[in-house]
Amino acid sequence: MTQPEIHQFPCLKDNYGVLVHDREGGVTLAIDAPDGAAVLAALDERGWDLTHILVTHHHADHIAGIPAVRAKTSCKVIGPKGEAARVPGLDQLVGEPDVLSLGSLKIAVLDTPGHTLGHVTYWIEQASVAFVGDTLFAMGCGRVLEGTPQMMWGSLSKIAALPRETSIYCGHEYTVSNAKFGLQIEPDNARLAARLAAAEAARAEGRATLPTRIDLELETNVFLRVDQPSIRKTTGLVTAEDWKVFADLRERKNRA
Template identity: 55%
Template sequence: MASPEIELVPCRSDNYAVLLHDPESHATVLVDAPDSAAIADVLNRRGWRLTDILITHHHHDHVAGLADLKAVSGARAIGPAAEADRIPGLDVTVSGGDSLQVGPYRVEVIATPGHTLGHVAYHLPDQALVFSGDTLFALGCGRLFEGTPEAMWQSLSTLAGLADETAVYCGHEYTLSNARFALTIEPGNAALIKRAEAIAAAREAGRPTIPTTIGLERATNPFLRAGQPAVKAAAGLPNGSDADVFAALRRMKDRA
């Protein structure tokens, strides 16, 4: 199988959609649909026909373009069963632990509640890709709009358990502000300092900071590092459980 061609599509003010195109079968898969016009522009420029749409969760800025894209392309829409009543137009519903074929790709569904109760991530193990929506961000994680800190910590821990080389595509360009927060938690983390410099340079040049990798997140993202003594100390919970430290970090970021 040929490696997929991948296009990161900036949408709205800071959203990302992602297109995967298989040059052999000509299948084209979209992950999330924030803006139909922006996505259609890339499809037209590349000469790709949309065949499948994967939705991570119900928030408007991830589904606003779904109806229009389906109407134009006839693409199959796949999304979380637990949020199907809030995502009109789904053709297939999935839950954590499901595996399905999307074009030539084997897709494993990972339940990642926390940002929303039914949020899912899509893992393509053969391509070493994961689409984490608003659960895991580059150097950050999503706000807890519906779920509990304990659920989000479990979701992040599950994603952190993927292979280090797994490329992570998330739903927003929040990395510069995430880096500033991360440096307040681990100012002595050499890998984080180096990464923050690269992020600042990328954003200054107008380049995206996505994708990241699981390995890089494990080394630098404070929300995956709640078990580290320095992170526990920064959260004011040197003897706290990892889940409690994560919850404290999320509260600190909410106030930042």
């Protein structure tokens, strides 16, 4: 089985759009549609015909482009059943433990609530890739806007438990600011400092810092490292449950 081609492109202020092209199966997927013109331009550049949009959550900067894209491509729109009332025009509702069979791809749907209540992640195990929307970022995580910190911690833990070599595509380019915050919490993490330097160099050259990988995040993302004694000492929550340490870190980042 051939691996799908994945094309990531910037759009809006700091969003990323992603196309997944399965030549063998004859399908092309868009992960969200932040900006219709950008998605259509990326399709045209690649010469791909869009068949599906996979929606991670209902926020406008992830779905605003759907009407324009659908009008040009007649694609099918698949999205979280928990947000059906907030994502107009969904053709198929999904949630865990659904597995989509699209072309030659098997795509597992993971419920990852917290940023929004119905947020989902799409995991293609055969390609070692997951599309996590705004739940996990490179060295960061999404704001807890609709769920609870405990809920968000559960979602992050679920993603972190994927195979370590899994590539992670996120919704936004927040890497530099996330890394700077992380170094405030874990200043002796040399791997984190090196990633910040690499991210700053990439952005100075106009290059993306994504995708990231599970193994890199486990080494450098303070939101996934709440079991580390140094982080617990920094937060003053030495014996607290993991989700409470996470909640403290998320609140600190909110104020940063």
